[in-house]
Amino acid sequence: MTSHRASPEPDNSAPEGTGRRQFLGYLLAAPTLVVATRLIGDVVDPPKAAAAGLPPTPALADVYDLSDALTDATRPTANLITVEVREDGTIHHASPVSENGQGITTALAMVIAEEMSVPLQRVKVTLADARPELLFNQLTGGSNNLHAKSEPLRIAAAIAREQMMTTAAKQWGVSRNDLTVRDGVIRHPDGRSADYGSLATAAAALTTTAVATPPLKPRSEYTIIGTKQDRIDALEMVTGRKTYAGDLKIPGALPTMVHRGPDIGATIKSVENRDEVAMMPGVTDVGVITNGVAVRAQTFGQCIDAVRALKVKWHPGPLANESDDTVLKKLKDATIPMPPAPPGAKVLEFDFVNYFNSNTPLETGFAVADVRSDSAEIWYASKIPIIALQEIAQRLGLPQNAVTFHVVPGGGSFGRRLFHDPAMDAAEASQLFGKPVRLMWHRSDDFRHGRAHPMAVSRVRATYLGDQVLSYMQHHTSVKTDFGHGLGEIITGTLSKQELGNLSVAEGIYQLTTKTFYNFGLTESLLNEIPLPFWTSSMRNVYSPNVRCAQELMVDQLANAMGKDPLEFRLAYGKSEYHPVLRKAAELGEWGRKLPDGVAQGIAIADEYKHRICTLVEIDCRPETVNREVTPAPEEGYVTGPRVTKVTVVVEPAHVYDPNGFEAQLQGGTNDGIAIALTFSNHIKDGLPLEGSWDQGYYTRQWNTPREMTIHFLPNTYDERRTPGGAGELAVAPAMAAVACAYAHATGTMPTEFPINHNNELPFHPFPTQPPMPQSHTDGLDHAY
């Protein structure tokens, strides 16, 4: 066996021997050419020295961030990434990471197309079933995907290309070095040519053999990576042909729903009318599973009727006495006290409250299960399919190798699909009924019993004297975040390997995602968590939106106290690496332009996943805007409120593979930031969110989204390792912070509760908790337009 050290970027100037991984390539015995790569060793970067200069106290994230941790965590098992060339000339890759709209399959297809010099349309990326040998590599979280996945894939694609070239050379009796390849066609100067497809069989290996890693295509020859490309699944999506879990046609898998409890974690005492409900039209089965009473019927409409008809008695769960105000009190009580301020210093201190935000994606929890006595097959858009498979196998009492877990495309995730409870519901129901099921969570299930970004209080204190900031302290207290089974342990496992101390999972992630942006002298940022068992998760980010928002509001307070313009202050105190994004955003967004009273700008920076970002927004808080109406007005429940009218986002990226997809993620992230700053939250009452639909949980709608949004990229200059980071979460924190700052400037009142409208009078009548889901309406035709 030969091993070759492969450089991810041949024209990379990083010193030899740092941050390089060693891969083994294989030709697998198969009818057509199949190449696989496997990681065999790793050379870890020594932590870099912190930025020069005394202040501020360096934070862990300054030298090693979450993106690095996830990449390192997935390295040791980044094995067997395969690329297959078929006779029709298409190139196939079964991705071990899931697609929930991030565009990961498109970016991976671009990597293959680039390295093999084939048109992007010929690369087909599908989602791999759960593969226990890829343990921990098969997760999609922390936006690290491309970062971790692209290198072995590029090497596999390069091996495939070389194998094609040498096969053609052999057939033609010429030297490989005389051959070129373009658009999947290999050519010799004498005019002979062959398509990859025509060589796919000849290039196949008879026995599996290890091969050398060939040189990778130099960046200067890239024609696909870094250019605007459309998503490979775009046509399927606009024609309605894209198949999500609920669209699968598995024989006998009838609609199934679950009657859930009146508070989170409630348990069933008794079901009063099971037999009666089982006789309802269309209903085939009714029975108790862990999370409630499952009902299977001919249509979902009949499931809803049956779920609503069930009479169930419940034991209250562990949160039945919790509401917004009790949680807030617990968080404040748990906040780590601030040390005394230096004598003579002026002190600014605030508490910022962030309420729960539901991460409910547009596709609710859909899963299909077909459980037999000795085997099971599951379909779900899981982000951690191996863990899902293992836990489901255990619950069903089946050996792991009797369970097949198919990963299907998801209709959004935002942290939700790190959790596989819909797949578990489906598996349990299918086993109980002895029949296949196609299970769906109602929208109100998803809001009330799904996952949410945890409520948190950030206490921030800054001290200053004259124009000198002496200290900046932030004590962030949060309801415990559930990072998904296994994910947190993976990250902390890596952390301790990197000798970064004995932090807890949450502290570790907090430290990795919380950088220091300003030269504020003594700088400290601490996390404390309270163990309330809400169903929490990350949501397009973990801590940074709340932490950054509080910090940027404080920056504006300091600027104000010193009589400085917010931009001028940021350029004076912000670390110099953020100046380019600040300056460009100020220029493009026309910082300081004259605006009417009640309309104002806000600006904020962030730095994550190896990209630096600055967001500048304008918000209109004039009464005529705040009170605008949507026509035709819904009966109740929509909110308008302050309108973000214009957004400018400037990013200095580490390295962008797919600028079109990157821009889309920044647009989406910005809409998330606007939502959590202004409108989108859960109100907790007696252990359950009151929200049950999108006219209650106010994610950004067309009437609240800015008409003008400019996304601008500065040249890639920043990450010396130049492995591409994700973008799904990057834009959320600076958008939330900039909107909050703009709101403060426009109204003269600094907001301290988020979203800003959370404690307004509740604009809707909550659905009852029993029956647990509302009935569909019958007046659709009256609203035809």
Place this chain on the structure above:
Amino acid sequence: MPEYSFKLNGEQVTVNVPGNVRLLWVLRDILGVTGPKYGCGLGVCQACTSHINGKAVNICSVPVEQLKPNDEVVTIEGLPATVGKDLHPMQEAWLKHDVAQCGYCQPGQIMAAVAHVNKARKGPGREIDDDDMDNIRNICRCGTYQRIRAAIKDGAENMPRGSRPNP
């Protein structure tokens, strides 16, 4: 069980199902037409938007018994045929602007967009503008709103005036 009949994407279909079952479930669970998506079942998210007799309707809120045999239901699957092409101009515009992220809301977005363009055109000489688009209720949880707006303006330019979504 009662029988209901209507036209679906140009073909007459007949189903045996209780009359209160909403059209969304009749299409998805009985007829296997899965372009219209479930996002709430409450007439809020608009993911199920389809056309009935040329107008946009939330079919999660239409009991099948309200349909008559001559009613023409068009889902995203049948939209291209309404203009006699492989893709409707609005779908072309969606591709041009690469709108979709997870894609789940997009069939409903496109069906709504076509109806909103036609609705705006009821005003003499009017075309859809940003004020009209502020009233579009369709949720996109991936936040593709900016590209949706750009695509609608583009798609409208290529939708012949006076065109209705049904033949």
